[in-house]
Amino acid sequence: MPHILIVEDETIIRSALRRLLERNQYEVSEAGSVQEAQERFSIPGFDLIVSDLRLPGAPGTELIKLSEGKPVLIMTSYASLRSAVDSMKMGAVDYIAKPFDHDEMLQAVARILRDHRATSAAQPERSSAEGARADDKAADNLNGDIGIIGSCSSMLEMYSKIRKVAPTDSNVLIQGESGTGKELVARALHNLSRRAKAPLISVNCAAIPESLIESELFGHEKGAFTGASAGRAGLVEAADGGTLFLDEIGELPLEAQARLLRVLQEGEIRRVGSVQSQKVDVRLIAATHRDLKTLAKTGQFREDLFYRLHVIALKLPPLRERGSDVMEIALAFLSRQSKRINRDDLHFAHDAEQAIRQYPWPGNVRELENAIERAVILCESAAISAELLGIDVELDDLDDDDPYSEAHNPTSSTSMEPTEDLSLEDYFQHFVLEHQEHMTETELARKLGISRKCLWERRQRLGIPRRKSGTTAE
Incomplete structure (x- = not known):
């Protein structure tokens, strides 16, 4: 039975995730911080570490080197993808955005464990850390020599x-x-x-x-x-x-x-x-x-x-199925286009990063490259906004706040006590019902780290009625 370590400082999510994994035949241990995990467990002894990115004390990415090559899945509620991309570059095997569906988490866990077993079986003479470095080197060789960008599985x-x-x-x-x-x-x-x-x-x-x-x-x-x-x-x-x-x-x-x-x-x-x-x-x-x-x-x-x-x-695979690769490719295109016009100050504004992540890119990499070339040409400041990308994304659905805002801890309200039996769907439902009287739909979505469309879809699926209009101005 695979043994998974959860490192998460929010009791509600940690408990819900533990119950979810245990119901699906995984052995689970948990900690509220990197320091607690170090004190209580031998981290390399786990088959998988699932950790929040932002933790009290050291960030979740510290577990990447502490795991000595065992896969680390990073969870983040932030709308900005930059931190998730950075985590992947540091060696995280993947990331997942909160709040997530049960099936989404279970599929990610099963895939990561399967891939890690396959790598270990194919190259038993190498340690897991060496295997990861060799895979990265092979990918880098293709990237550098040929121009293929991407590190998803x-x-x-x-x-x-x-x-x-x-x-x-x-x-x-x-x-x-x-x-x-x-x-x-x-x-x-x-x-x-x-x-x-x-x-x-x-x-x-x-x-x-x-x-x-x-x-x-x-x-x-x-x-x-x-x-x-x-x-x-x-x-x-x-x-x-x-x-x-x-x-x-x-x-x-x-x-x-x-x-x-x-x-x-x-x-x-x-x-x-x-x-x-x-x-x-x-x-x-x-x-x-x-x-x-x-x-x-x-x-x-x-x-x-x-x-x-x-x-x-x-x-x-189409670009929409390549996870964090889309942002990695976008940054590479931005660098290339910036060199063409001799600028080194261009960067994506927060809403542009959100738009790049949320848009399905039906034209795939070619469409992404064209959108960034257009934005670089039209940009009059250092920050490239979502509007300049010229893609069909509702700007109201994008998170315009600082990714390191209180969105990370939407359960900080003292009226919401942790409940051991609370599932991830319960967590979503409790939060919406508690805060919708004094928050707009945009604010609710922002706090949960999702789009307004996603919020509406989850309301429909869970049968959560929207508050009466006029309670709070949008």
């Missing part, structure tokens, strides 16, 4: 797969929504392969007119069609000895798919208008945001080509 898993797949000549299919960085993964696979000194030829299949796609990919002979005044090598031939990256391969016409299949099966091409074939040595990496398996079933994509491509499949 799904991206660390992606880096591991890239390192395993890159040295081979296997075909790779990269799947993911538009703007997730599929070409960066293709470039990483090429740069870490034995073909790194040979060319990487990138082709966007959706950007070439259907009438020209075969000529562009496979070349043509003189007189092959009207306007072909001279023979020309195609992009597949240009990639000989290196890597051919076909982006949006789902847009490739069926005739071109048949020719591409021949390249993969026979290792040879035939230019348009030629009767002679020639050998090519090309590794193919393809990418798509479409479901090729479904397209194959409906006859829109060759099934035999799909299985040729699907030797190794890498799936990139």
Whole structure:
């Protein structure tokens, strides 16, 4: 049975969390501060430490080094993401915002314990601390050499797969929504392969007119069609000895798919208008945001080509599922854009950080980069506001107060006594009912560290009626 240490100075949350974890077959110990945890327990002996960020005395991040490599999950009620990002950089395995749902906490705990067991089993000769440092170093290598940013668990898993797949000549299919960085993964696979000194030829299949796609990919002979005044090598031939990256391969016409299949099966091409074939040595990496398996079933994509491509499949997560990576990527883009205009004083205002965290980014990394470039160009002061990002987020839902305000301790009211049986949902309900008579909805949401929309949704789910209008001015 995994043994978890909770370090939290708020009795209500600590007790509720302990009961939640014990009901789900975890052994739990608790402490109210880092000092108490040190005095009472051997911290490296736990399988997981769940700690509040802001504690009396030393902050929760002190437990990262005290845990000697055991995973630390940081809890924070602050609206600002900067402290959570800093925690991750210091070695925290993840963070979670308070108040959180039961399922959200249980999923995080299960995932962290599973990932830590897998890492320990795969590399038993290394200590947990060494393993964490090696993973960070591998991620940093990819970041520095290729430009992939992110340290969430799904991206660390992606880096591991890239390192395993890159040295081979296997075909790779990269799947993911538009703007997730599929070409960066293709470039990483090429740069870490034995073909790194040979060319990487990138082709966007959706950007070439259907009438020209075969000529562009496979070349043509003189007189092959009207306007072909001279023979020309195609992009597949240009990639000989290196890597051919076909982006949006789902847009490739069926005739071109048949020719591409021949390249993969026979290792040879035939230019348009030629009767002679020639050998090519090309590794193919393809990418798509479409479901090729479904397209194959409906006859829109060759099934035999799909299985040729699907030797190794890498799936990139959308930005909205990458947790704290979004802020890390945003800061990297801000630094890059600042250098372009020779400024070193630009930073995100608090509402901009909130907007970046809350917005779902349907256009993924590409949309984030464009929003930050726009904001940097339009910014007239050092602080970039949420409004300058030009994204569709309700500004009233953003927390505009200091992240280190009394929001950290919404239960400080003496009328709310800790109750051992209080669940996390009870905690939310008690707080709202107690304070809604003298707080606006915006203030309630701010104290709880959530948006007004989230507050409304929780009211609906828990059946908590909103106070009568007119009690307090919004």
